[in-house]
Amino acid sequence: MKISKIFLATLFAATVVAAVFFAPGAALFASAARGGTQSVNLHDPVLNMTGYTLTIPSGWDFSSAIIQGSSCVDGPFPVFRVVSPDGLSGVKQLPRMDWAWSDNSAVGKGGDCLPYRHEISAEDFLKYMTGVLQVEFVRDDPNPDLATFQSKIAANSRPGFTSKGDLAVATVRYHVNKIEIEDHLRVTVSCSAFSRAGSGKVENCSAFIKREFAPKGKYSAETFASIDTSLKANQQWLQEWTAVMIKKIKSVDEATGRMVGGALAAAGSARNAQNSAFQQAQALRQKQHEDFDATLKAGTQRSMQNTANNMNARGRAADDWCDYSLDQQKRLDPNTGLITKDSSAYNYTWVNEQGDRVQTNNINANPNGNGTGNWTMQENIAKQ
Numbered sequence: 130m131k132i133s134k135i136f137l138a139t140l141f142a143a144t145v146v147a148a149v150f151f152a153p154g155a156a157l158f159a160s161a162a163r164g165g166t167q168s169v170n171l172h173d174p175v176l177n178m179t180g181y182t183l184t185i186p187s188g189w190d191f192s193s194a195i196i197q198g199s200s201c202v203d204g205p206f207p208v209f210r211v212v213s214p215d216g217l218s219g220v221k222q223l224p225r226m227d228w229a230w231s232d233n234s235a236v237g238k239g240g241d242c243l244p245y246r247h248e249i250s251a252e253d254f255l256k257y258m259t260g261v262l263q264v265e266f267v268r269d270d271p272n273p274d275l276a277t278f279q280s281k282i283a284a285n286s287r288p289g290f291t292s293k294g295d296l297a298v299a300t301v302r303y304h305v306n307k308i309e310i311e312d313h314l315r316v317t318v319s320c321s322a323f324s325r326a327g328s329g330k331v332e333n334c335s336a337f338i339k340r341e342f343a344p345k346g347k348y349s350a351e352t353f354a355s356i357d358t359s360l361k362a363n364q365q366w367l368q369e370w371t372a373v374m375i376k377k378i379k380s381v382d383e384a385t386g387r388m389v390g391g392a393l394a395a396a397g398s399a400r401n402a403q404n405s406a407f408q409q410a411q412a413l414r415q416k417q418h419e420d421f422d423a424t425l426k427a428g429t430q431r432s433m434q435n436t437a438n439n440m441n442a443r444g445r446a447a448d449d450w451c452d453y454s455l456d457q458q459k460r461l462d463p464n465t466g467l468i469t470k471d472s473s474a475y476n477y478t479w480v481n482e483q484g485d486r487v488q489t490n491n492i493n494a495n496p497n498g499n500g501t502g503n504w505t506m507q508e509n510i511a512k513q
Contacts, residue, residue, distance in 0.1 A: 166355045171195055171207050173366060176373075180366045184359035185211045186352070189219070192455040197410045201229035201242040201333050205370060208454050211356055217305060218343040220356045221451040224413055226336045226421065232329030241414045243421065248320055251297035254336050255316040260424035262340075262449055264301040264312060272298050282319055290323040302345070312342040340449070413454055420450075464505055479504040 165187035173180040173195040180195045193209040202225075212219035230246035252269075259266045275296045282294035295318045303310050320334040341353050350357075448456070464482070479487045479495070481502035487494075496504045 169193070171209060173205070175205075176366060176369050178366050178369070179363050180205070181207050181363065182359075182361050183209065183211075184355045186213075186355060189213055194454055196224055196413065196454070199227040199241040199410075199414065201227040202335050206337075207360070208451055210451050210455055217308065217310065218347070218352065219341075220353055221340045221449065223338040223340070223449055223451045224417065224454055226338075226417055227333065229331065229333035231325075231331045233331075241411060243418060248332075248334055249318060249336070251295035251316045251318045251336075254318060255297045255299055255314055257421065257424050258314065258316065258338060259299075259301055261420045262301070262314075264303045264314075267300040267302055270298040270300055270313065272296060278317065285321075290321065292319070292321045294319045309345040310342050311345045311348045312340055313348070315339045315341075340451075413450065416453055417450055478507045480507055481505075 166184045167187050169183050169185055169191045170179045171181040171183065171193040172178075175195075175197070183191075183193075185191055190212045191209065193207065195205050196208055198204045198206065206225045207222060208224050209222050210219065211221075226243055227241075228243035228245045256266065278296045279294055282292050285292040296316070298313065298315050301312045301314050303312065315338070317337045318334055319337070320332065322330060322332040325331045341348075341357075343349070343352065464480070476490050477488065477494075479489075481496075481504050483502055485502065486507075487496050487504070
C-alpha cells in the first residue's frame with residue numbers, strides 16, 4: 130500500500146469520530162424550534178480558513194481552537210466550549226490525546242505523545258479522567274451508540290491497515306459554590322495499526338473527551354441537541370490539510386515518524402502561523418501529560434475514591450484542558466501570520482510593525498496617526 134493511502138486513512142481520525150458523535154438528527158430541529166440556534170465557525174489560523182462549523186443555542190457563549198496533531202497522529206482536531214449565559218450549563222470538546230508504539234522503539238517517543246505502548250480502554254480512560262478533572266464518579270451510563278461507533282470505525286480498515294474504536298459514557302458531578310452540577314462525560318478511543326518501512330508494525334491510538342453539564346435536575350439531552358448533531362468539517366479545509374500533510378510526510382524520516390516543525394511548503398505568514406500553533410499545542414500537551422500521568426500512576430480506583438472523598442471540600446471542579454486552551458484570547462497578526470495569546474478581558478488588540486501591541490475594548494480607539502507606527506488590528510481566533 131502506498132504511504133499516502135495509509136496516511137489518509139489515519140489523518141482525520143478526529144473527523145471520523147466527530148461524524149459518529151455529531152451525526153445529524155431530528156433533535157436539531159426540535160431545539161431550533163424551541164429556543165433558536167446560531168451557526169459559529171472554528172477558525173484554523175494555519176490555513177487561515179474555517180475548519181469546522183457548529184450550531185449552538187442562541188445567546189450562548191462560544192470559544193474554539195483547532196489544535197495541530199502530534200507526531201503520533203498528524204490530523205488536526207477541534208476544541209470548543211459552548212456555555213449558557215449563567216455559566217452553569219454547556220458542552221466542552223477537550224483536546225485529543227495521542228500515543229503510539231511499534232517494533233521500533235523510537236516510534237511514539239516524541240514529547241508530544243503519551244508515553245504508553247498499549248491500548249487503553251475507553252472505560253479505563255474515562256475513570257482516569259475523573260481524577261484529572263477532579264469530579265466525582267456517579268454511575269456508568271447506557272451506551273447504545275457503542276456498536277454503531279465500532280462498526281463505523283472498523284469500516285475504515287483495508288488490507289495492511291486495521292482500525293477499531295471503543296466508547297464509554299458516565300455521569301459525574303461537582304459543585305459550583307453550593308450548586309451541584311451533573312456532568313455527562315463521554316470518552317472514545319480510536320486505534321489503528323499498519324506496517325511502515327523501517328518501523329515494522331506501527332500502532333497508534335487517540336482519545337477524545339466530551340463533557341455536557343447542567344445543574345442537577347436540569348440536565349436535558351434536548352438542550353444540547355443542536356450542538357450534538359451539527360459539527361461539520363469544511364471539505365475544502367480537509368483537502369487543503371491533506372495536501373499539506375502529504376507534502377510533509379515526504380520530508381519526514383519514516384523510520385522515526387518524527388514531526389518536523391515548519392514543514393509546510395508555503396513560506397512567510399503560513400509558516401509563522403504553523404510554528405506558533407505548534408508551540409501552543411506543545412504547551413497544552415505538556416499539561417495533559419503531567420495531569421494524566423499523575424492520575425494514571427495513582428490507579429483507577431484510588432483516583433476515583435480520592436476524588437469522592439475531597440468533593441465536599443471543593444467549591445468547584447478544576448479547570449480542564451479545554452479551558453486551558455481557550456482561557457486566553459488567541460489573536461492572529463495578519464502582517465506576519467504569528468499567533469499570540471493575551472488577556473481575553475480586551476476585545477481588540479492592535480499591533481504595529483515593531484511588534485508593539487495595544488489592547489482596548491473600544492472599537493474606535495484606533496492608535497494610527499499618533500506617531501507610533503502603522504497599526505493593524507489583530508484577528509481574534511479563539512472566539513467566533
